[in-house]
Amino acid sequence: MSQNNAYAGFLAAAGHQVVQMEGVDWYAYQGFMMPAYLPHAVPEITAAQARRLLKVARRPFVRWTQGFGSTEPGPWWFVIRRGPYSLQQCSANTRSKIRRGLKRLTVRRASLAEMREQGHAVCVKAAARYDNAGVSSVPHHDDLARRLEAAAAYPDVVEYYAAFQGERMVAFSENHLQTKAAFWENIWYEPESLCDYASYALTHAMLDDYLNARGFNYVTDGSRSIYHQTRVQHFFIDTFGFTHQFVRLHVAYAPVFGRLVGCAYPFRGRITERASARFPVLKKVGALLAQEDVRRSFRMAQ
Structure with a gap:
C-alpha cells in the first residue's frame, strides 16, 4: 500500500484484501474492489488501470467514482453534509427530539475498551430491528475485535462515537477519517434506544463535533444504496439537511463476469421484489443489474 495512505493500512489490518497498483490503493468490499479513499480523495483512475487490477485481485469487478464536487445531477451520489451546522437549522420537532435525546442519553466518543466490552452486544440487538437481516448481518465477535x-x-x-444510558452503550457509529472528512461507515442502534431519540442525539453530536468544533469539510453516510433497503439516508436528508453529492460511477468487469452481466441485463425488469424475497440470490443479481444500468447511463451521456 502507499506509504501516505493510512486508511489503506487500517483496512488491511482490519482484514480486507488490499492491493496497491500504480500508486492507487484498492480494497475488497462485498466481493469486489474499491479505491481505499474517501470520495473526495480518490485519485484519477483509468479503465486500463482497473482492468490490470482485475488480473491481480481476481475479483469479478472493480468500481470507482470520479468528479466529487460536481454540481451536475446524475444517477449516482454520496449522501453528505457540509457545515456549518446548528441546532437552529433543524425543525422545531427535530430540535425537541434532539434535546430529549441529550437529556436521556450521554453522547461522546467511545474508548476502544468500551467498544470491546459492549460494542458487539449493541450490534446483536440492532440486527433484530430488521425482519430480513437477523444475526447473519451481525459481525462475528472475532471480526469486530x-x-x-x-x-x-x-x-x-x-x-x-456512542450513546450511553448510564454506563451502558445503546448505540454507536464507526467513523473513518481522511483529510478533513468523515465517513460514518457503520451505525448501530439498540431498538429501545430509538424511543429515547438516540438517532437524533448521536447525529446531532457528531455533526456539531466534525463540522463545527473540528472544522471538517464534510461528513458522509456513503453512496447510493442499491442492495440494502434502508431509510437511514432519507432520515439524514429529511431531518439534518444532508444532500446528494453527485459523482460519476465507473465499473470494470472481469471478462467472463462482464459477459454474464451483459446477458442478464435485458431481463433486469423481471427480477421483482417478491421473487427476491423468496430467492435471496436474485436480490444480489438485481443490485448488480441496477449498478450496470447506472454505468450504462453515464456511457450514453458521453
Missing part, C-alpha cells in the same frame, strides 16, 4: 485492534493501530483514521 480485529477491527478494533486495527483502529488502535490507526487512531487518526478510525474512531467511535
